[in-house]
Amino acid sequence: MSNLNHLETKDINVWFGERHVLRDVSLQFQNNHVTALIGPSGCGKSTFIRTLNRMHELIPSAGLSGQVLLNGEDIYAQAVDPVNVRINIGMVFQKPNPFPTMTIRENILSGLKLSGRKIEDGDGLVETSLQRASMWNEVKDRLSEPALSLSGGQQQRLCIARSLAMDPNVLLMDEPCSALDPGSTRRIEETILELKENMTIVIVTHNMQQAQRVADSTAFFLSENGNPGEVVEFDTTENVFMRPKDDRTNEYVNGRFG
Amino acid sequence: MTDTLAQPRPKNAAPWEKLGSRVRFASWITSLVPAAIFVAAWLGLQLDFMAALLTIFLPIQLAFGAWAGFYSYGRKGVNDGLLMVVTFFFSTFVLVLLASVIWSVISEGAAALSPHFIYQNNRYITGTTGLEIGGAGHAILGSVIITGITTVITVPLAIATAVYLTETRDGARGVVRTLLQALAGLPSVVAGLFIYSMLIVSGWSSQVGVMASLSLIPLMLPTISRVAEESLRLVPSELRNGALALGAPSYKAFFMVTLPAAKSGIVTAVLLGVARIIGETAPLILTAVIANETNANPLAGGMATLPTYIYNFLYLGDATSLQRAWGAALVLLIFVGILFVGARVASATRVGSKPKRRKK
Incomplete structure (x- = not known):
């Protein structure tokens, strides 16, 4: 397995219509590290994560400048097909979104079918994907049941497994646990820690404890007084939470605003 | 599975369906009395059915509905009672109309229906030809x-x-x-x-x-x-x-x-x-x-x-x-x-x- 999963952004600026919402975001997501994006609501971290696999451009008024480099190659270069970008950079959304018309098994294999790739060992892929999302034992006897028969936490892990079946270099997670109970949250966090052996993970979270539990590095986003959002501080998680350099970071991570 | 802890469902495991005796009394009165008055007036006074339905039954039923709401739940029940009568009355009205349309098609059409009606055509058929031949x-x-x-x-x-x-x-x-x-x-x-x-x-x-x-x-x-x-x-x-x-x-x-x-x-x-x-x-x-x-x-x-x-x-x-x-x-x-x-x-x-x- 190629262990090169390096993602980097250079001077990302984002607009919606004429409104400038993100300014000069340059971050390095290190190979097989987990990076947490934290910050109060409306600071642009969800917008930012959507620029990393070109989901951002699906919003009608979206605008962008800057570069996103996956292993040194700009995913916004003219010759690059966004479809291929999204195959290599998977995404898990805030709300579990299994495909309701498909079974559990079909959901896992849906990524391959949707991206037009051949399914060689379907059963094996279903098993390994579900195992990596640590839910194989729960669902191995009900693979042909509808995906919506699962509980909310299981649905979200199914969505993670669905992304894993594509064997992405990078996995983006946009508040994956915000709709889940503490038990499901813990299992997803365990999954994240196992997954980072093989891929780079970027996770948006509102939960400070979660960032400290799973992330190697943390970026603090802030948008003040209607200005576009910016990265105030980007460092190892330990430094951001224990020895923040910026006062605003200090106040935020200690729960004094946001 | 700990099946031993599971208990069979008791017969009355729906506490929301237990109506108070006042409510039950009021519902009975409200469903029976206006209908009885209506039937008596319709048959006794030889009124037209539709006219009687709209001028006698509906107002009386509305009044009773309002009374039942008030009797059961106080002032806030009046509107509930009225709305209930209106919805029930008109939805039943429409349902009956629909059913009567379907029924008249079925009862009138059944006489013409026969195997040859399904496969024969209209050649040599005039307005007065019997139903033994010809079809659609x-x-x-x-x-x-x-x-x-x-x-x-x-x-x-x-x-x-x-x-x-x-x-x-x-x-x-x-x-x-x-x-x-x-x-x-x-x-x-x-x-x-x-x-x-x-x-x-x-x-x-x-x-x-x-x-x-x-x-x-x-x-x-x-x-x-x-x-x-x-x-x-x-x-x-x-x-x-x-x-x-x-x-x-x-x-x-x-x-x-x-x-x-x-x-x-x-x-x-x-x-x-x-x-x-x-x-x-x-x-x-x-x-x-x-x-x-x-x-x-x-x-x-x-x-x-x-x-x-x-x-x-x-x-x-x-x-x-x-x-x-x-x-x-x-x-x-x-x-x-x-x-x-x-x-x-x-x-x-x-x-x-x-x-x-x-x-x-």
Whole structure:
């Protein structure tokens, strides 16, 4: 397995219509590290994560400048097909979104079918994907049941497994646990820690404890007084939470605003 | 599983269904007394049924409803009581009307119905010919062919329109939607006249089945697209985004995720479209004439359909003619019924194996 999963952004600026919402975001997501994006609501971290696999451009008024480099190659270069970008950079959304018309098994294999790739060992892929999302034992006897028969936490892990079946270099997670109970949250966090052996993970979270539990590095986003959002501080998680350099970071991570 | 801790459900495990004795008393009084007064007044005073229903029963029932609400729940119950009476009264009213329409079609039409009514045609039949011979077979065949051709042409067009309206961001969507709404208000005879004057009077074609199909397209199209548009709009954007985030090209995301999720709505749309045109008469009289012969060729010769068959015999007006018209109406009704049930069964969303039913 190629262990090169390096993602980097250079001077990302984002607009919606004429409104400038993100300014000069340059971050390095290190190979097989987990990076947490934290910050109060409306600071642009969800917008930012959507620029990393070109989901951002699906919003009608979206605008962008800057570069996103996956292993040194700009995913916004003219010759690059966004479809291929999204195959290599998977995404898990805030709300579990299994495909309701498909079974559990079909959901896992849906990524391959949707991206037009051949399914060689379907059963094996279903098993390994579900195992990596640590839910194989729960669902191995009900693979042909509808995906919506699962509980909310299981649905979200199914969505993670669905992304894993594509064997992405990078996995983006946009508040994956915000709709889940503490038990499901813990299992997803365990999954994240196992997954980072093989891929780079970027996770948006509102939960400070979660960032400290799973992330190697943390970026603090802030948008003040209607200005576009910016990265105030980007460092190892330990430094951001224990020895923040910026006062605003200090106040935020200690729960004094946001 | 710790089955030992589970207990059988007690008989009265629905505390919300236990009504207080006051409520039960009031409901009994309210459902029985106005009906009794109404029957007494109607029979005793020899009143007209509808007049008595609206002038005697409805006001008394409303008053009792208000009283029951007040007696059971105090002032705030009055509006509840009134609303309950109004909803029950009018929904029952409409249901009874509907049932009576269906019943009159069935009871009047049954006399004309026989095996040969389904397959024989109208050749040598006059207004007074007995029911032993002759039938609507040619009209059934014509209806199937004309409706079928229209459906085959219109469904892809209509769904494509709906997809254009929901899945693209094109600037002309507003204009298309407005035109579609205008088209929905198009009187059917105008659609018939259009085809008649443009393609038939001009000599380009003659009165044949396919002309009738063409004239029905503008009637079917807006019905299907508008309902299909609504059902596509109801598919959550998370599903589309989920598919796109897995690296799907837009068309695959649409065919594999969005369309299946909207399937039952789209089937309903097609059904409503078929129901919209299957009873159309005016454009068919103009474009396919009222034929008596069996004709399976939509490109040559006139073609009968069930609506024009009904129209023809109503026009003749003799007793047996009217019976034939009723019979054809019944056939039409059965036809639509089979179609609806069939499509409902076909579109029932079933994913994978049968899901285990959770006990309530």
